[in-house]
Amino acid sequence: xxxxxxxxxxxxxxxxxxxxxxxxxxxxxxxxxxxxxxxxxxxxxxxxxxxxxxxxxxxxxxxxxxxxxxxxxxxxxxxxxxxxxxxxxxxxxxxxxxxxxxxxxxxxxxxxxxxxxxxxxxxxxxxxxxxxxxxxxxxxxxxxxxxxxxxxxxxxxxxxxxxxxxxxxxxxxxxxxxxxxxxxxxxxxxxxxxxxxxxxxxxxxxxxxxxxxxxxxxxxxxxxxxxxxxxxxxxxxxxxxxxxxxxxxxxxxxxxxxxxxxxxxxxxxxxxxxxxxxxxxxxxxxxxxxxxxxxxxxxxxxxxxxxxxxxxxxxxxxxxxxxxxxxxxxxxxxxxxxxxxxxxxxxxxxxxxxxxxxxxxxxxxxxxxxxxxxxxxxxxxxxxxxxxxxxxxxxxxxxxxxxxxxxxxxxxxxxxxxxxxxxxxxxxxxxxxxxxxxxxxxxxxxxxxxxxxxxxxxxxxxxxxxxxxxxxxxxxxxxxxxxxxxxxxxxxxxxxxxxxxxxxxxxxxxxxxxxxxxxxxxxxxxxxxxxxxxxxxxx
Amino acid sequence: xxxxxxxxxxxxxxxxxxxxxxxxxxxxxxxxxxxxxxxxxxxxxxxxxxxxxxxxxxxxxxxxxxxxxxxxxxxxxxxxxxxxxxxxxxxxxxxxxxxxxxxxxxxxxxxxxxxxxxxxxxxxxxxxxxxxxxxxxxxxxxxxxxxxxxxxxxxxxxxxxxxxxxxxxxxxxxxxxxxxxxxxxxxxxxxxxxxxxxxxxxxxxxxxxxxxxxxxxxxxxxxxxxxxxxxxxxxxxxxxxxxxxxxxxxxxxxxxxxxxxxxxxxxxxxxxxxxxxxxxxxxxxxxxxxxxxxxxxxxxxxxxxxxxx
Numbered sequence: 001x002x003x004x005x006x007x008x009x010x011x012x013x014x015x016x017x018x019x020x021x022x023x024x025x026x027x028x029x030x031x032x033x034x035x036x037x038x039x040x041x042x043x044x045x046x047x048x049x050x051x052x053x054x055x056x057x058x059x060x061x062x063x064x065x066x067x068x069x070x071x072x073x074x075x076x077x078x079x080x081x082x083x084x085x086x087x088x089x090x091x092x093x094x095x096x097x098x099x100x101x102x103x104x105x106x107x108x109x110x111x112x113x114x115x116x117x118x119x120x121x122x123x124x125x126x127x128x129x130x131x132x133x134x135x136x137x138x139x140x141x142x143x144x145x146x147x148x149x150x151x152x153x154x155x156x157x158x159x160x161x162x163x164x165x166x167x168x169x170x171x172x173x174x175x176x177x178x179x180x181x182x183x184x185x186x187x188x189x190x191x192x193x194x195x196x197x198x199x200x201x202x203x204x205x206x207x208x209x210x211x212x213x214x215x216x217x218x219x220x221x222x223x224x225x226x227x228x229x230x231x232x233x234x235x236x237x238x239x240x241x242x243x244x245x246x247x248x249x250x251x252x253x254x255x256x257x258x259x260x261x262x263x264x265x266x267x268x269x270x271x272x273x274x275x276x277x278x279x280x281x282x283x284x285x286x287x288x289x290x291x292x293x294x295x296x297x298x299x300x301x302x303x304x305x306x307x308x309x310x311x312x313x314x315x316x317x318x319x320x321x322x323x324x325x326x327x328x329x330x331x332x333x334x335x336x337x338x339x340x341x342x343x344x345x346x347x348x349x350x351x352x353x354x355x356x357x358x359x360x361x362x363x364x365x366x367x368x369x370x371x372x373x374x375x376x377x378x379x380x381x382x383x384x385x386x387x388x389x390x391x392x393x394x395x396x397x398x399x400x401x402x403x404x405x406x407x408x409x410x411x412x413x414x415x416x417x418x419x420x421x422x423x424x425x426x427x428x429x430x431x432x433x434x435x436x437x438x439x440x441x442x443x444x445x446x447x448x449x450x451x452x453x454x455x456x457x458x459x460x461x462x463x464x465x466x467x468x469x470x471x472x473x474x475x476x477x478x479x480x481x482x483x484x485x486x487x488x489x490x491x492x493x494x495x496x497x498x499x500x501x502x503x504x505x506x507x508x509x510x511x512x513x514x515x516x517x518x519x520x521x522x523x524x525x526x527x528x529x530x531x532x533x534x535x536x537x538x539x
Numbered sequence: 540x541x542x543x544x545x546x547x548x549x550x551x552x553x554x555x556x557x558x559x560x561x562x563x564x565x566x567x568x569x570x571x572x573x574x575x576x577x578x579x580x581x582x583x584x585x586x587x588x589x590x591x592x593x594x595x596x597x598x599x600x601x602x603x604x605x606x607x608x609x610x611x612x613x614x615x616x617x618x619x620x621x622x623x624x625x626x627x628x629x630x631x632x633x634x635x636x637x638x639x640x641x642x643x644x645x646x647x648x649x650x651x652x653x654x655x656x657x658x659x660x661x662x663x664x665x666x667x668x669x670x671x672x673x674x675x676x677x678x679x680x681x682x683x684x685x686x687x688x689x690x691x692x693x694x695x696x697x698x699x700x701x702x703x704x705x706x707x708x709x710x711x712x713x714x715x716x717x718x719x720x721x722x723x724x725x726x727x728x729x730x731x732x733x734x735x736x737x738x739x740x741x742x743x744x745x746x747x748x749x750x751x752x753x754x755x756x757x758x759x760x761x762x763x764x765x766x767x768x769x770x771x772x773x774x775x776x777x778x779x780x781x782x783x784x785x786x787x788x789x790x791x792x793x794x795x796x797x798x799x800x801x802x803x804x805x806x807x808x809x810x811x812x813x814x815x816x817x818x819x820x821x822x823x824x825x826x827x828x829x830x831x832x833x834x835x836x837x838x839x840x841x842x843x844x845x846x847x848x
Contacts, residue, residue, distance in 0.1 A: 452626075456626050457725060510553045510558055512549075516549075516551045519810075522746055522813065523547075523813045526816055527816060
């Protein structure tokens, strides 16, 4: 009954702890290791404007319109800024195509002007799916219903025949929208095909394959759009935009990879704009030239997570240690590890059956080791305890009363530590400052307990217990000093609930300690022998 | 190897604490056994014989009164009232001039004695380090039946009482290693006692089996403990006065005054299982199988004499 209570409570705590941590990891993308990095991209588009006729400048204002990259499920624009000296600028929110543009205007233009647009693009590990509104049915003039009505006996214009033929062939060879699209793509790619040539010739502008495929698909009533974007793969000073086709299938826009020509974008493409417009347009007396540069950055994933949860105004960030002042953060960094150390001790004592001086003494000593480093810490600990025991015995011979004697030992411990600090400082070592955190009171109690044990149980027990305490402290040190664990506790303090749950479960542990198997080994053997004898008797 | 302990129903410390001490020993009854003065008083009220109390030293300025208190007795035991596991107990077998002679012949000067008392009062041996009192009491003149198997000190009999029913017992013998104390973890020998007869069985020192006393070299097995049912009754009675459902009662046999209770322990050790070559859980199961709550004292003793054969 009581066990059930503890187990269910522990389970609830563990579930809450893990649940919150999982939420933070999966949704807010708090990384699980401190040095998780992720890539961000630094995208810059530089526009150089030059006057067409320098001597005629000033009669017309310059209006320069630049498309801006899109935020998508996968890519988030973090930090956008524009440098355009002397220009007034305005960013228009998404139009019908979802495009954003920046409009720059200037009444009088100098011979040369430069405009910068910069953005940092974060790539999300787990894109958040968004519901996409269905686009309106395409209304292309090539669609059958929009074609000019044919008079009796009149033949369809050759371009329509070519279109129908291509669509027909693709339909014959395909079973689904996807395969149809793929087939169209294949047909369009064949430059020697007369039908393709014919369509190209009949259209005024020069069509790319993507545009031609779009035209054909729309003629068949399939919603498509043409995306212009940037491939984020490596650092490039002059990165050209690429064009790809997106088809609306099954309630979602699916891109067709411009390189692999298959469904779904295989590489990392960020959409810059949709439609058949260009990257920019200029009105007025100027020529423009743009250049897009891409640079890759490596950032700490945690920074991004914090930024991200800040964007979401998340409760977890408001109540997180990262909002504390730095010195408080450092304190909690240590404090949060105490329960971990405690858990290790509980395990060592309850399950393994190790004996130590004082319940949590090794944990406190391990905390001190964090400051001093393991090697110096063990050395210091041993040195101070040995000196302490000698001095304590001397005070004992002087017949000092118990509590004042403890105070005297405490004082001596402090003196010894101070001397060590001063001496090591002389030799240019820096243990000096760090030992100030050495748990002096704990050391004093250890000295006292050890001496008592020495007297009452003999040197063997005392030294053995001392070594075991040291061993526990070292184990606790490794647990508490584990960088990943340290980070996890700090970034996911809700894991304390898991520690709590484990401690509770351990509190109901009633099985044998490991040391008891050794302790009762002889007994077990003789009982087994006895049993055997009995069995033989029966035979 | 790992399943064997459970198979033989051996009780581990965790199980002892969780399944026996927590549910059966209520915290507020602990002082009744943790404070030896209180135990003495309760035992006397219940008609259980205890070593005569010579005096109590409560304050540091009384530390010098040891000789004064001890004057009419010559031999006495000094122990902390709240000590545990036999820590801080000293047996004085003679007062020679101003100094005190310990059981092993060592002399303690008056000053050393005074210092030792102040350490007891300061709480050096007490549980939790709180300040304490020093008790001076009668030295048990142990029954000569144990002469052959004892080395400087007083042997005692530990009986574990579960829900008022004695379930396991052992004879604890001091050795040279244990400095006159009978505690097993200090090097004393534990000898299992057959519950139905009260005769000794196997011996254990530390975690090793021994068949003879290391100093006297006399066999440990086959010795009959006199008035065995009466000892069981004494131990069982302790349940009534302390209300502790899982308790270890330490009894000594005085050659003149008969059996007397030295102290009781609310957290009795589990080494007794080695001396008895028997798991404690097999005994507690037998008690749990019957409703012992309606048992009279006699019923409980009879149960102990008959149940574990």
